[in-house]
């Protein structure tokens with residue numbers, strides 16, 4: 001059944017082979033993903049369109065062979081699959097490669113046979129080969145812990161308001177801001193506003209003009225991660241910001257996935273027009289799809305200027321879910337972000353400080369040597385129970401929560417009794433090196 005263009009990765013025995021995808025898989029794989037991951041008919045179409053995009057369009061970082069497929073060699077039937085969407089993120093402005101596994105699924109009759117585990121082994125090898133030292137996934141709870149992931153970074157906190165919170169225009173009052181669909185010529189403006197916005201975040205997804213272009217112009221409008229993009233203009237026609245929202249109603253209404261203004265523009269001034277736009281567009285989509293729209297919302301993480309601007313006019317608060325994060329070489333990653341760590345030290349009460357910190361993860365660990373404020377050594381270190389337990393300890397991969405600013409040392413030690421610290425000097429230094437900080441990463445799909 002295999003055509004010559006297909007790259008076989010492994011013969012798994014029992015009539016199954018693991019191979020890389022190709023453009024020729026587009027029909028079978030999009031149907032497979034639609035069927036496995038669907039919530040309803042419309043959702044299935046969006047999954048199909050997304051898979052087709054990945055396999056056939058000019059995605060900035062994904063290639064047609066970046067899916068893994070496990071198939072029955074006799075019939076060619078796809079029984080399990082996942083992919084890897086490479087991207088660049090940054091930590092306090094220091095760029096690093098990220099591998100995003102997505103569309104992980106197995107046919108019901110083949111589940112529980114370790115097929116996904118085998119694909120993760122392969123994908124993690126790809127990440128080493130492609131210099132993607134961090135992997136993230138936004139999927140179902142717990143499952144990915146089994147492949148080395150830890151819930152360690154905030155993901156899509158949101159807030160909602162209802163008709164009563166939609167500000168009314170006075171009789172005869174004109175909108176001060178209008179929203180119009182973005183066009184190619186708007187991309188540099190949008191990229192600038194995005195760049196300004198992500199400065200609020202410790203961890204960011206880096207978007208090039210090529211990526212914005214793909215997202216705005218290349219993607220199928222029905223694809224799962226396609227969002228309508230609108231430029232917000234004042235009455236003189238000057239662009240002041242942009243809004244991205246789903247092109248269909250989600251749970252109870254229309255939700256914005258990204259709303260940002262350029263520097264120097266008042267959120268208090270612009271937001272009422274944006275809320276009215278979202279509400280009215282929600283009503284329009286409800287009519288189109290034969291549904292009712294009773295809310296408007298913003299995905300802005302746990303903190304966002306629009307939450308400040310609207311306050312109690314966004315009464316429903318949905319706490320963020322979490323990215324599941326894997327960093328197989330913690331010492332290597334810490335070395336990579338060393339300038340950010342040294343900057344934190346230099347700007348802290350411990351500027352110029354010296355001492356060694358042995359950070360235990362129980363089965364492994366890292367040794368960090370600080371000399372006069374410089375991190376002169378960051379290396380793997382293995383704790384020895386009783387004889388050399390280290391200076392501070394984090395069970396399993398919980399340290400990743402602190403590394404990505406998701407939880408403080410105090411929060412971790414409250415949740416995990418085996419998270420302890422040998423003294424206040426180490427606690428203070430670790431909290432300076434790895435403070436709790438806000439991030440709301442909008443990943444590439």
Ligand SMILES: CC(C)(COP(=O)(O)OP(=O)(O)OC[C@H]1O[C@@H](n2cnc3c(N)ncnc32)[C@H](O)[C@@H]1OP(=O)(O)O)[C@@H](O)C(=O)NCCC(=O)NCCS
Nearest residue numbers: 036104105106110111112113114115116117139140143146
């Ligand atoms: C979740 C899913 C991908 C698992 O696929 P699978 O091929 O059965 O996975 P594996 O057999 O490789 O499972 C690896 C391990 O996870 C366990 N596992 C399987 N499903 C699990 C689940 N939902 N939660 C927790 N553990 C699970 C398996 O028992 C196995 O454990 P073991 O290695 O100790 O034996 C599959 O059930 C599926 O396609 N579900 C519907 C789509 C979906 O939810 N995908 C994830 C989207 S983020």
